[in-house]
Amino acid sequence: xxxxxxxxxxxxxxxxxxxxxxxxxxxxxxxxxxxxxxxxxxxxxxxxxxxxxxxxxxxxxxxxxxxxxxxxxxxxxxxxxxxxxxxxxxxxxxxxxxxxxxxxxxxxxxxxxxxx
Amino acid sequence: xxxxxxxxxxxxxxxxxxxxxxxxxxxxxxxxxxxxxxxxxxxxxxxxxxxxxxxxxxxxxxxxxxxxxxxxxxxxxxxxxxxxxxxxxxxxxxxxxxxxxxxxxxxxxxxxxxxxxxxxxxxxxxxxxxxxxxxxxxxxxxxxxxxxxxxxxxxxxxxxxxxxxxxxxxxxxxxxxxxxxxxxxxxxxxxxxxxxxxxxx
Numbered sequence: 001x002x003x004x005x006x007x008x009x010x011x012x013x014x015x016x017x018x019x020x021x022x023x024x025x026x027x028x029x030x031x032x033x034x035x036x037x038x039x040x041x042x043x044x045x046x047x048x049x050x051x052x053x054x055x056x057x058x059x060x061x062x063x064x065x066x067x068x069x070x071x072x073x074x075x076x077x078x079x080x081x082x083x084x085x086x087x088x089x090x091x092x093x094x095x096x097x098x099x100x101x102x103x104x105x106x107x108x109x110x111x112x113x114x115x116x
Numbered sequence: 117x118x119x120x121x122x123x124x125x126x127x128x129x130x131x132x133x134x135x136x137x138x139x140x141x142x143x144x145x146x147x148x149x150x151x152x153x154x155x156x157x158x159x160x161x162x163x164x165x166x167x168x169x170x171x172x173x174x175x176x177x178x179x180x181x182x183x184x185x186x187x188x189x190x191x192x193x194x195x196x197x198x199x200x201x202x203x204x205x206x207x208x209x210x211x212x213x214x215x216x217x218x219x220x221x222x223x224x225x226x227x228x229x230x231x232x233x234x235x236x237x238x239x240x241x242x243x244x245x246x247x248x249x250x251x252x253x254x255x256x257x258x259x260x261x262x263x264x265x266x267x268x269x270x271x272x273x274x275x276x277x278x279x280x281x282x283x284x285x286x287x288x289x290x291x292x293x294x295x296x297x298x299x300x301x302x303x304x305x306x307x308x309x310x311x312x313x314x315x316x317x
Contacts, residue, residue, distance in 0.1 A: 022200035024255075024276040047187035086199045087181060091189045094204045094296040101250040108219035 002032075002065035010068050013077045014038055014100070020081060021089035026097070028104030032064055037103045039063020041096045042072075048088035051080050144253055146235020146270075149260040152305035160310070165190050165205045168284065168293055169314035172306050194303060201278060201298040207291040217247055227285045227292050231270045235259050252281060262308060269308060271299070286313060 007030040014034075018025045028034065039062070042052050058067045072080075102109055160171040163180065176195055181202070183189035191202035213227040220243040223230055234251055238244045248254055251272065258273040266287040274280055282295035282304070295307070 021278075023278045024274070044187065048183055048185040048189065087183060087189060087191055087202070088185070088187070090191070090199070090202065090204055090297070091183070091187055091206070094294075095206060098250050102216070105246050105250060107217065107246060107250065109216060 002069075006065050006069050006073075007031075009073055010035060010038065010065055013068065013072060016078060016081060017041070017084075017089055018093060020084060021086060021093050023090065023093050023097075026100060028101060030065065031104065031106075033103035033106075033109075034100060035063050035065045035068055037096060037100045039068065041092050041100070044092045044096060045084060045088055048091060049084050051083035051088075054080075143237035143248075144235070144256045144259045145237055146232065146259045146261055149262045149271075151262045151264040152308045154309040157310055163192070164314060164317070166207060166291065166293065167286065167289070167313050167316065169310075169312050170307055171310035172303075176303055176306050191297075194298065194300070197298070203295050203297040203299060203303070205293065205295050207293055210285075210290050210292050213292055217243075220244075220246060227283075228268055228287075231261070231268075231283060231285065234270075235261070252279065255279065264308075264311075267311060267313065269311075271304060273299075282307075284311075 010030045014030075015025045015027075039058055042055055042063075043057075045052050046055075055071060058064070099109065157171045157173065159174050161174050161177055161180075163170045163172055172192070177192060178195040178197055179193040181189075181191040181193060181199060183191075188206070190205040191199060192205065193199060193202045210227050211225050214221070214223040214225060214230040217223075223233065233244065234248060234253060236244070238248065252274060253259060253272060255274055255276075256272045257275045258271075260271045260273075262269045262271075268285040268287075270283040270285070272281040272283075278296075278298050280295075280297060280299035282299060284293040284295070286293075
């Protein structure tokens with residue numbers, strides 16, 4: 001069961017990506033759907049950067065809050081994010097930002113994003 | 117089809133006005149804006165992205181970056197700026213524009229209907245309120261539409277840096293073109309002034 005601290009850490013990861021891309025920070029509430037979409041965003045970075053190529057595919061291809069914390073918590077995300085290019089971060093956010101917003105709004109997605 | 121769309125939009129506007137609370141609402145409403153005039157373009161950079169053929173004044177463009185990675189990317193970097201305030205060009209399937217919200221609303225797949233409807237203020241209880249939030253209308257300072265022939269351009273102008281979103285809808289096209297990032301009125305005019313649909317070479 002994810003704690004508020006876990007959610008806050010995941011939110012910090014997401015916001016850090018937005019800051020890198022120089023895009024107004026996302027300020028939504030973290031839930032399991034948000035974690036799933038953010039996992040897809042990390043997978044998408046693998047198409048334009050090697051920063052997160054080492055990240056394993058989550059069980060069932062679906063990232064969770066606990067999975068994100070286990071694999072990228074304690075500063076791991078932030079240290080690898082430095083290798084991400086501005087262009088790659090911007091492309092991923094502009095492509096997937098609305099899915100992230102839909103997830104935090106609790107809007108069911110007709111096309112569930114899949115892990116790459 | 118044009119008249120149908122007109123009456124559809126007019127009816128939605130009236131319904132929304134009647135249902136809105138009278139105070140405390142400052143929601144952005146879609147405004148129709150004339151298509152920018154095309155002037156002589158001697159010192160221009162021809163640029164084609166998919167079916168969109170543009171001629172951009174070189175004075176406004178600082179650089180163009182196309183990623184060589186698997187994720188297709190086109191970034192137009194305004195003069196005097198860097199990649200962090202680029203315009204990111206990409207495409208979206210037309211059929212998904214409205215259908216991704218099918219758990220909330222039912223709309224025909226015509227993206228023009230979706231973007232027109234998006235510009236109608238709604239009360240918080242309306243499902244479109246959530247859609248306007250997702251599409252950043254709640255943070256926008258202006259939402260405009262300009263049309264010329266088969267091309268319809270919607271501009272969601274955010275108040276913060278890099279919070280502009282442009283959607284270019286072409287009648288009958290399977291793709292909607294999206295441009296995100298930092299967009300000035302001068303660059304907007306430049307993109308549209310010489311914008312034509314062209315076959316991919």
